[in-house]
Amino acid sequence: MSRTVYVNGEYLPEEDAKISIFDRGFLMADGVYEVTSVLDGKLLDFPGHMTRLARSLGELDMDTPVTDAEMEAIHRELIRANDIDEGLVYLQVTRGAADRDFHYPEGVKPSLVLFTQKKTLTETPAATNGIKVVSIPDIRWGRRDIKTVQLLAPSMGKMAAKAAGADDAWLVEDGFVTEGTSNNAYIVKGGKIITRNLSTDILHGITRAAVLRFAREAQMEVEERPFTIDEAKEADEAFITSASTFVCPVVEIDGAKIGDGTPGPVARRLREIYLEESRKTAT
Numbered sequence: 001m002s003r004t005v006y007v008n009g010e011y012l013p014e015e016d017a018k019i020s021i022f023d024r025g026f027l028m029a030d031g032v033y034e035v036t037s038v039l040d041g042k043l044l045d046f047p048g049h050m051t052r053l054a055r056s057l058g059e060l061d062m063d064t065p066v067t068d069a070e071m072e073a074i075h076r077e078l079i080r081a082n083d084i085d086e087g088l089v090y091l092q093v094t095r096g097a098a099d100r101d102f103h104y105p106e107g108v109k110p111s112l113v114l115f116t117q118k119k120t121l122t123e124t125p126a127a128t129n130g131i132k133v134v135s136i137p138d139i140r141w142g143r144r145d146i147k148t149v150q151l152l153a154p155s156m157g158k159m160a161a162k163a164a165g166a167d168d169a170w171l172v173e174d175g176f177v178t179e180g181t182s183n184n185a186y187i188v189k190g191g192k193i194i195t196r197n198l199s200t201d202i203l204h205g206i207t208r209a210a211v212l213r214f215a216r217e218a219q220m221e222v223e224e225r226p227f228t229i230d231e232a233k234e235a236d237e238a239f240i241t242s243a244s245t246f247v248c249p250v251v252e253i254d255g256a257k258i259g260d261g262t263p264g265p266v267a268r269r270l271r272e273i274y275l276e277e278s279r280k281t282a283t
């Protein structure tokens with residue numbers, strides 16, 4: 001069945017939705033995006049996603065296409081129109097359509113596109129069994145804190161992982177793990193949760209912020225610093241976080257079992273807490 005999508009002020013059946021071939025998102029990946037999860041028909045941490053969107057737009061001197069209130073209304077209408085109980089809302093803002101030129105065009109209206117995806121998020125094989133990751137070089141650009149639509153490097157990374165019989169890849173730069181292809185990366189050693197500190201090297205995950213807050217509230221020790229793949233292989237546990245996977249255990253890295261090779265108690269507990277707490281504040 002065709003979805004209802006949103007394009008520049010209009011709600012349309014997906015087959016009728018069109019964007020210019022001159023759109024800079026299409027020609028230059030000159031655009032940013034957000035993915036917000038939906039549980040029980042409600043948005044998880046919507047304000048967090050709007051704050052990061054504003055920051056991404058600001059870093060690229062890109063205009064904000066609609067107010068936060070309008071953006072929320074569009075999310076709600078798409079959830080209603082497409083009957084989304086569990087799934088995702090994808091939103092993308094690009095600088096808009098202009099004749100091809102490297103300089104930013106002036107006076108061009110940004111393009112805004114949103115669509116929904118129905119998806120099981122809570123009860124997944126990955127969450128129950130954990131995932132296997134392989135390490136690969138981080139070949140991305142230097143502003144990973146901006147959530148741009150240039151996703152070829154992570155796409156290549158996921159294909160390399162698949163070819164190696166794994167579920168995903170962790171990216172390594174200068175000997176240290178930056179993050180996963182589409183998630184933040186963590187290890188647990190002696191009860192301490194270790195994850196890379198925020199900088200331009202990684203995306204500032206909305207789920208990361210929530211999970212670290214919940215972990216500290218639950219008196220768990222958190223250390224924000226880089227770690228190596230060797231250290232990860234020796235860890236008691238490993239896991240990833242993202243809006244669509246929440247907290248997902250990692251049970252194997254480069255063929256080495258982590259802990260006893262099954263999801264660890266810290267990752268399982270954090271997933272429970274995250275789901276419980278996020279549901280309370282879902283809107």
Ligand SMILES: Cc1ncc(COP(=O)(O)O)c(C=O)c1O
Pocket residue numbers: 179180181182183184202203204205206207208241242243244
């Ligand atoms: C590279 C990268 N890191 C981390 C994340 C996790 O961010 P969030 O928790 O906001 O989904 C994502 C999500 O798409 C990502 O692409």
